[in-house]
């Protein structure tokens with residue numbers, strides 16, 4: 023088997039993996055990021071780039087270049103609940119550089135980070151390279167076995183970071199104990215055409231028996247139709263035309279567009295999970311992002327948390343990695359720092375699953391906005407609270423890992 027040596031091997035080229043790789047490489051650490059797909063072009067990733075992520079980009083000197091890419095900005099968020107349009111979040115007062123949320127297809131965001139990474143001599147991204155297992159020596163993880171286009175490859179590293187998402191191969195290989203918090207919903211994911219004069223909307227529609235979200239992506243809307251877990255089969259049984267008409271009854275503007283759903287192949291079922299590892303690390307291995315704690319799409323905060331984990335991990339580990347192997351205490355410190363914010367956010371997602379989504383999906387009588395949501399619409403000051411929670415999470419991580427390449431021509 024071919025072999026490659028690096029300081030830090032990161033499995034997974036999603037938001038957590040690419041951001042952790044970028045910050046560590048910028049601190050002068052040799053990093054190899056493994057991504058099993060040939061590109062970032064998968065549409066089930068979520069498109070939200072939060073003010074906390076924009077803050078990290080600002081602190082890394084990348085914000086200006088990032089905002090040159092096509093995107094949509096939201097300073098406020100609204101939802102259509104039971105037919106009433108209610109304002110729920112106002113980002114304009116956040117204590118961050120960017121006081122707005124950006125919607126950008128995640129492949130554009132990841133391509134941007136990968137291109138910035140490629141400018142760093144210590145950053146290596148290997149596409150089409152899948153982490154298949156861990157190598158260990160005396161109870162310590164020492165590397166990752168992979169399958170790559172040129173055959174099996176062993177990547178030896180002082181530290182392996184598992185950022186391979188909610189179906190993480192590496193967390194299974196490490197036999198970490200998973201707490202399944204339960205998710206009562208799944209998502210049907212589809213594209214419907216968008217016209218140039220349509221409003222720029224990331225709009226949640228919630229009513230009796232439905233939750234339907236539309237995210238603007240240029241020429242089309244990425245749509246999420248939420249169903250109770252296991253609820254796709256009964257919908258399929260009623261036929262595609264019934265499903266199209268269901269969408270039109272929720273969002274009349276889709277009337278002449280639902281024919282874009284030509285067959286059930288155009289409707290993808292995405293399984294939602296909400297879980298958390300009891301311990302995110304073992305000697306030589308650390309899990310971050312969804313690999314450590316799978317997030318539900320509720321609130322569009324999973325990417326936010328994945329990036330915040332990446333910043334916290336890179337801040338803590340850049341120093342130890344520059345000297346050699348990080349100690350167990352360093353890995354434990356990353357979990358200790360991120361566990362509280364993750365637990366709080368997952369608690370909120372559970373609350374929304376159980377108090378808003380499940381009642382809405384099973385309701386047969388008109389569903390109205392809960393009083394707390396109505397209050398948000400009425401009192402502008404209160405809308406700053408959801409903006410903080412969604413936009414920044416429960417602990418905003420600032421980039422403190424050093425820039426070893428500062429002053430280099432072309433840096434930042």
Ligand SMILES: Cc1cc2nc3c(=O)[nH]c(=O)nc-3n(C[C@H](O)[C@H](O)[C@H](O)COP(=O)(O)OP(=O)(O)OC[C@H]3O[C@@H](n4cnc5c(N)ncnc54)[C@H](O)[C@@H]3O)c2cc1C
Pocket residue numbers: 033034035036037038039056057058059066067068069070151152153154185186187188190191192209211292293294295310311312313316317318319321322323324325326328
């Ligand atoms: C339907 C749905 C919609 C969502 N929408 C949003 C949203 O709008 N906003 C939001 O913030 N969150 C959203 N989320 C949650 C969000 O997708 C995750 O929380 C976030 O993507 C986690 O980032 P990550 O980097 O940890 O993992 P991922 O984004 O899952 O990235 C993992 C990466 O690792 C790669 N990989 C996997 N296994 C291997 C392997 N063995 N070897 C090499 N590479 C591997 C994968 O190809 C992938 O690129 C949504 C979730 C769902 C289910």
